[in-house]
Amino acid sequence: MRHAVADAFRRGRVGGVSEHNVITEDGLRIHVTVRGREDAPLTVLLSHCWTAEESDWHYQVTDLLARYGRDVRIITWDHRGHGRSDRAREAQCTIPHLARDLGLVVDTYAPEGPLVVAGHSVGGMTLTAIPEERPDLMPRIVGALFVSTTSGEPPQGHPRSARGRRRADARPAALHPRPPLADAQPHPPREVPDHRAPDRAPLPLRHPGPSARRRARGRPGWCTPGRRRCPASSAT
Template sequence: MSEHTVITEDGLRIHVTTHGRPDAAVTVLLSHCWTADEADWHYQVTDLLARYGHDIRLITWDHRGHGRSDRAPESACTIPLLARDLGLIVDTYAPEGPLVIAGHSVGGMTITAIPEERPDLMPRIAGVLFVSTTSGELHKVTLGLPAVAGALLRNRLPFVLANRARMLSLSRREKSPTIERQVARRFLFGRPARTRDVGLVVDQLVHTSPETMAGFFRDMMGHDRVGNLSAFDDIPTTVLVGSRDLLTPPEHAARIARGIRGARLLVAPDAGHYLPFERRELVSTELAVLIDRVLDRQARPSGVRPGRHLRSPAPGTS
């Protein structure tokens, strides 16, 4: 594992972690959720390293305004800039070779912006995993509540959290994360929800800056990249969603799958928005399917076989 810093076009420092050889046969990029950080993928990093060792290049990073990356002004918290940051990371740490890209929530929205922000990367993309995400129409989400109440809560809750971050010290919010805990349990997780996973998400929410909370919310409400989906036609693509996802419901996943020729849609019963935590095995296995496809194609001339298989997806996924 190596930790790095890259500087964005607008002068922000982005924290990046790389695993594996720079000349590996495939690079896997894991783009995390809004209000999270690279630990969003910690289960998948563990699983992929156990499976492939250094035979793949694995890259995670903290988005601008998240984790150990620089705090960003509200105006710089946008999906197009996330896509350009992703491109910068590819240019710096994976300048050649095929790419498998996975995105959770805003990380998946970032992928849908690649065709317009970094079209030069499209020929290198050999696999895509969309996890609990959307291509647009988040302004219609009601969080599982009646329409009027859901719309009101959807529009106010991010600013309630942002105001808490402005008005209360970090230490006070760490000691009493009452609202953050309620948000995580009520809106982010399905069933079952492990205490340690909820605790990590609550900690990430507590450490999210008000600019990140408000800026990305505003940009996501206007996010509309349905028209970009066809750029991924015939690229091996899997779309995952939990049946109890209240932030990016199953119909959003279905829209992505319909928009990409050949895409597969898998719905995890009873799971919520945090599939990388809630359905670790499913997410890791589907990543491995995409990676193995690339390794198989590259290994055939030399007779090299890809690594051992993970177990099959959890029973009950459809």
């Protein structure tokens, strides 16, 4: 069923569809699919996750069209290096690049009106870069959905960023608040007090094991498997 819906999504059988291509600032072709009328009062832009493509949203597209019909316009797109978009060099595969690509898609196919943006994984990270890369879109965004994502790489110079870690490693040893891990002294083991009484004998087993039951079979007072009552009680 899922593959059938995905195929219908690709072939445009789920609602009206038009497929387009836009060219990015660095010359890459980005594949875009638009559903709904141009004068719809609301546009929903969906950004997929890493190693996926636009049809990853086929269930959401189907449900949105079934519920809102002509009152919503839905835009899905293949990130650079994904789906039917052009491949890109590693240096061009960054979150800022994706955010600028997203802005290009919006400028071309939803230049006006309110926006609802949704991103899964790296798609959500792309949304977090909109305020920095395309701040002009922020007043138009009336809703945002972040699915299984993160805020991405910390700002440059932050202690947790790649550049910040390199700067921290380059500092003199005297500035490090803690000694290197190799020179750190391990904590001495804690002594756990023994609260048991020294003269207390270990408790006997309340229930004998299978071998003990086999040895005791037939003895008065022992319950053996398969008998309803103990021999001792049956004698009374």
